Amino acid sequence: EIVLTQSPATLSLSPGERVTLSCGASQSVSSSYLAWYQQKPGLAPRLLIYDASSRATGIPDRFSGSGSGTDFTLSISRLESEDFAVYYCQQYGSSPRTFGQGTRLEIK
Amino acid sequence: QLQLQESGPGLVKPSETLSLTCTVSSGSISSSSYYWGWIRQPPGKGLEWIGNIYYSGNTYYNPSLKSRVTISLDTSKNQFSLKLSSVTAADTAVYYCARAPSYGWGSVGAFDIWGQGTMVTVSS
Numbered sequence: 001e002i003v004l005t006q007s008p009a010t011l012s013l014s015p016g017e018r019v020t021l022s023c024g025a026s027q028s029v030s031s032s033y034l035a036w037y038q039q040k041p042g043l044a045p046r047l048l049i050y051d052a053s054s055r056a057t058g059i060p061d062r063f064s065g066s067g068s069g070t071d072f073t074l075s076i077s078r079l080e081s082e083d084f085a086v087y088y089c090q091q092y093g094s095s096p097r098t099f100g101q102g103t104r105l106e107i108k
Numbered sequence: 109q110l111q112l113q114e115s116g117p118g119l120v121k122p123s124e125t126l127s128l129t130c131t132v133s134s135g136s137i138s139s140s141s142y143y144w145g146w147i148r149q150p151p152g153k154g155l156e157w158i159g160n161i162y163y164s165g166n167t168y169y170n171p172s173l174k175s176r177v178t179i180s181l182d183t184s185k186n187q188f189s190l191k192l193s194s195v196t197a198a199d200t201a202v203y204y205c206a207r208a209p210s211y212g213w214g215s216v217g218a219f220d221i222w223g224q225g226t227m228v229t230v231s232s
Contacts, residue, residue, distance in 0.1 A: 001171075035218035037155075044204055044222035045155065056220060088155055092208070092218055096170040097157040 002027050002091050004100035012108040015079050021103045023089035025070040030093030036065055036074045039102075040085045048087075049074060081107075110135035112205050112223035120199075120230050126192040130205030130223060131185070138163050138183050143208045143216045146179060146190045148201040149225075156201075160208065160216060161188055168216075195230045202227050 003026040013019055023034065032052035037045035047056040049065035052072060062077040076083055084107050089100040116128035130144070137144060146158040159169040161179045169177050178191040192199060203226055206219035 031215075033215075033217075037219075044225050045219075046222070047218055047220045050218040050220070056218075090155070090157075090218065092216055095168060096172070097216075099155040099157070101154045 001096055002029065002094060002098050004089050004091060004098055006087075006089060006100035006103045008103060009101070010104045010106060012106050013079055014108045015081055017079050019076050019079060019105065021074045021087055021105075023067075023072040023074070023100050025072070025091060027094075028069045029072070029091045032068050033091060033093035034065075034067070034072050035090045035092065036063075037088045037090065038083075038085045039088065045088060079105075110207065110221055112207065112221060114203060114205050114223045114226040116203075116226060116228070118227060118229060120195055120228060121232050122196055122230055123194055126190070126195050126199060126203075126228055126230070128190045128203055128205075128226065128228070129187050130189070131187050132207075133186070137181060137186055137188060141210055143210055144179075144181075144188045145206050145208055145219060147204045147206060147219065147222075148199075149204070150198075150201045158190065158192075158203075162210070197230050200228065200230045 005024045007022045034052045036049040039045040053065045064075045086102045088102050111133045113131045120126045143160045145160040159179050161167045176193045181188045205223045207221040208219050209217040
């Protein structure tokens with residue numbers, strides 16, 4: 001099973017700042033099959049990025065993903081108030097599909 | 109726009125079987141383009157993949173739950189279902205159903221559409 005480790009666990013930032021979230025895998029993720037999701041309290045996760053760097057439908061271009069192998073990142077170029085949430089990475093290159101433990105992005 | 113909606117009992121007794129249904133609207137679960145999955149999230153914790161099913165009926169389960177999980181399709185009702193047997197308090201969670209694209213040759217993409225989730229509590 002591939003273990004995904006997200007860092008940091010919590011980030012406190014202000015609107016307008018740039019942020020980079022990290023997701024490290026215990027083994028190489030096949031074909032860069034890695035996704036990023038955003039989750040707000042009481043809501044289902046929303047797909048932001050798939051295949052490591054492709055934006056999902058309707059996702060603003062301030063969100064970008066990169067990486068391959070065991071190291072992946074999600075960047076948000078200029079934080080807006082609606083971006084403060086929990087972010088999860090997920091690999092779907094091998095079974096079982098696994099998620100990271102999440103990074104909480106909070107307003108400073 | 110395709111939508112998914114979970115339904116089922118919100119309270120299940122320990123040792124019994126949890127049964128949930130996901131109704132798909134504005135789209136067909138019989139499409140070869142997609143897999144259908146279940147994911148859960150214990151209160152205040154992260155996400156755990158439970159399993160997927162393809163339109164053919166082929167299923168793929170998380171080994172940690174495989175002995176207790178059954179996922180099935182009902183194409184006549186455009187629904188798919190989850191059964192989890194011998195539940196304990198550790199199975200208390202919000203259960204989500206979701207869709208994932210087929211990449212072909214058994215490869216499955218990320219979950220692109222999710223239901224709103226349903227809270228299931230295991231308690232006597």
